[in-house]
Each structure stands twice: as structure tokens, then as C-alpha cells.
Amino acid sequence: MSSVETAQDVITGTADGCCEVFVVDAERVERARAALPAEHLVSVAAALFKVIGHPTRVRILLALAAEELCVCDLAQVLDATVSATSHQLRNMRAMGLVHFRTEGKLAYYRASDPVMVSLLQQGVEHARDRRSESHGGGGT
Amino acid sequence: MSSVETAQDVITGTADGCCEVFVVDAERVERARAALPAEHLVSVAAALFKVIGHPTRVRILLALAAEELCVCDLAQVLDATVSATSHQLRNMRAMGLVHFRTEGKLAYYRASDPVMVSLLQQGVEHARDRRSESHGGGGT
DNA sequence: GTTTCATTTGAAGAAACGTTCAAACGAGTC
DNA sequence: GACTCGTTTGAACGTTTCTTCAAATGAAAC
Numbered sequence: 001m002s003s004v005e006t007a008q009d010v011i012t013g014t015a016d017g018c019c020e021v022f023v024v025d026a027e028r029v030e031r032a033r034a035a036l037p038a039e040h041l042v043s044v045a046a047a048l049f050k051v052i053g054h055p056t057r058v059r060i061l062l063a064l065a066a067e068e069l070c071v072c073d074l075a076q077v078l079d080a081t082v083s084a085t086s087h088q089l090r091n092m093r094a095m096g097l098v099h100f101r102t103e104g105k106l107a108y109y110r111a112s113d114p115v116m117v118s119l120l121q122q123g124v125e126h127a128r129d130r131r132s133e134s135h136g137g138g139g140t
Numbered sequence: 141m142s143s144v145e146t147a148q149d150v151i152t153g154t155a156d157g158c159c160e161v162f163v164v165d166a167e168r169v170e171r172a173r174a175a176l177p178a179e180h181l182v183s184v185a186a187a188l189f190k191v192i193g194h195p196t197r198v199r200i201l202l203a204l205a206a207e208e209l210c211v212c213d214l215a216q217v218l219d220a221t222v223s224a225t226s227h228q229l230r231n232m233r234a235m236g237l238v239h240f241r242t243e244g245k246l247a248y249y250r251a252s253d254p255v256m257v258s259l260l261q262q263g264v265e266h267a268r269d270r271r272s273e274s275h276g277g278g279g280t
Numbered sequence: 281g282t283t284t285c286a287t288t289t290g291a292a293g294a295a296a297c298g299t300t301c302a303a304a305c306g307a308g309t310c
Numbered sequence: 311g312a313c314t315c316g317t318t319t320g321a322a323c324g325t326t327t328c329t330t331c332a333a334a335t336g337a338a339a340c
Contacts, residue, residue: 031207032214035205044270063172069172082287120189221301247318
């Protein structure tokens with residue numbers, strides 16, 4: 001199947017290389033590589049998840065999915081500074097997760113990516129489920 | 141309903157406070173607040189998404205969802221250092237996203253949270269879909 | 281035109297993150 | 311027991327991220 005020795009090379013001692021040079025199981029490496037999407041897709045997906053990888057932005061997206069809000073009111077909901085809120089919104093706007101319209105002096109924001117909102121809600125539900133199970137999950 | 145004036149207070153000029161003191165629309169703030177999950181759930185969900193908010197960990201999780209791999213081979217798949225890979229795995233292990241078993245000198249890892257894998261795959265698909273649309277999404 | 285006020289923006293400082301290097305660990309092998 | 315080697319770990323370093331403060335923008339009110 002392959003030009004190098006197949007599975008269990010190093011384990012069975014048929015290969016002279018170590019991990020740094022050859023692989024333990026070339027077939028597995030190939031299959032795993034084949035399962036990975038194109039690099040730019042990975043980047044975009046990671047960037048999307050990074051946005052909802054922060055408690056403040058999680059709350060922002062959930063709040064704006066439920067209710068259209070001006071920056072001022074959103075800051076109130078979050079118990080955060082207006083400035084901090086605006087900075088985060090800028091971030092999320094750049095990723096296309098929120099849209100806004102201006103009405104006089106006010107800027108009304110709302111969630112604009114239903115798929116990401118759905119993923120976020122699934123994530124919250126999953127977090128709820130994990131509480132009853134044996135997952136440690138003690139990240140900082 | 142509330143002790144402060146209702147909707148459009150500031151806009152209609154019936155309230156003397158500004159954004160810092162009162163809110164523009166108290167009802168909306170209340171509804172948005174009601175839509176937010178408990179704080180610890182938000183933290184856990186954010187922590188989970190943060191894990192898959194980095195390209196390297198996205199690839200790790202996708203690779204380990206497709207194939208059980210030892211650290212050495214996983215590093216090969218990622219084109220990364222064994223040390224860097226191990227550090228990330230430690231991170232993901234702490235969040236319960238991966239499990240491992242040892243076989244001799246080798247440590248075989250695999251994805252252990254199907255729900256998170258599913259969310260990740262949905263995210264990748266969504267990233268693919270967004271390419272065809274008008275989303276800016278100009279992340280780094 | 282001046283004032284008021286919601287929002288945005290930039291810069292600075294602190295904290296968190298990811299990578300690298302060197303060393304330690306632990307399970308096999310001789 | 312000494313050795314090999316995959317893996318883990320800790321510390322150091324540079325980078326990114328988040329928050330805060332101060333100032334700027336822009337739209338309405340007077």
C-alpha cells in the first residue's frame with residue numbers, strides 16, 4: 001500500500017527510524033490527514049469559534065439573538081462598560097456575526113448568523129448536560 | 141411593570157437620566173437578560189468553544205475524531221512539534237475533549253466528546269458555506 | 281452654530297496564550 | 311542496571327487579547 005513499512009513498524013522493530021523521522025503508523029497518519037479540511041476552512045472555523053470562546057461574547061450573541069439592542073442597553077445587560085462592549089461588537093461585526101442599523105444617535109445591533117447562534121445554543125445545552133456527567137472540565 | 145419609565149424613555153425625552161444611569165429600553169434589557177443562561181454555563185460553553193477556537197486544536201480534534209493516534213503521529217499530521225502537540229493535548233484533556241490510553245511507550249489519543257466533534261464539523265461546514273456568500277469575515 | 285449624548289476609536293497596560301527549549305519521567309530492551 | 315525513546319512537564323519568551331481611559335465622531339436638540 002505504501003512505500004514505507006506499514007502499521008506497527010516501530011513497535012515491531014522493523015523500521016530503524018524513530019518518531020522524529022518516520023511515523024509509528026503511516027496508514028493512520030494518512031487517514032487522519034485525509035480527514036482534515038482545507039487549511040483556510042480550518043482557519044475560518046477556528047476564527048468563528050474563537051469569537052464565541054469568550055464569556056462576554058457568548059452573552060452578547062445570546063442577548064442579540066433574543067433581542068435587538070443598542071450598545072448602551074447591551075452594556076447594561078452585560079454589566080460592562082459601553083466602550084468594552086463596543087470593542088467586542090466591532091470584533092463580532094468583522095466576523096459577520098452581528099449586524100446593526102442606526103436610528104438617530106442609537107446603533108441597534110442584532111445577531112446576523114443564525115447558524116452560529118444555533119451552534120452556540122447547542123454548546124450551552126451541552127455544557128448543561130456535562131454537569132450531570134463525569135467530565136472534569138476544570139479549565140481556568 | 142418596572143419602577144423606571146418604560147420603553148423609549150430617553151428617546152422621547154421623558155427620562156432625565158442618560159445611558160450610564162438609566163437604559164434606553166428597560167423592557168428589552170429585561171428580555172435580553174432573561175435569555176441569558178446561568179453564568180457558570182456561559183463560562184463552560186465559552187471554555188469549550190475556546191478550545192476549538194484555534195486552528196491547531198481544530199485539526200487535532202478532527203484528526204482524533206477520525207483516527208486514534210499516538211502523540212508522535214499526531215504531531216506528524218499537524219506538522220507540529222511533539223512538545224507543542226502534547227501541550228495542546230493536555231489542554232484538551234483537561235476539558236474532557238480527548239481521552240488516551242497507553243500501550244507500551246505510546247499514548248494513543250482519541251476524541252471523547254462526540255457532541256463537540258459534531259459542533260466542530262458543523263462549524264467547518266458553515267465556514268465552507270460562508271465562502272459562497274457575502275460575509276466579510278476578515279479575521280487575521 | 282453650539283450643546284448634548286450615544287457610539288466609536290486609539291493607545292497603554294495587564295493578563296492570557298502558544299511555542300520553544302531543556303530536562304524529567306517511565307516503559308520497554310539489552 | 312544502563313540504555314533507548316515516546317511522552318510529559320516547567321520555564322522563558324514573544325504574541326495576542328481584553329480592558330480601561332481619554333479623546334474624537336456624528337446625529338439630534340435648542
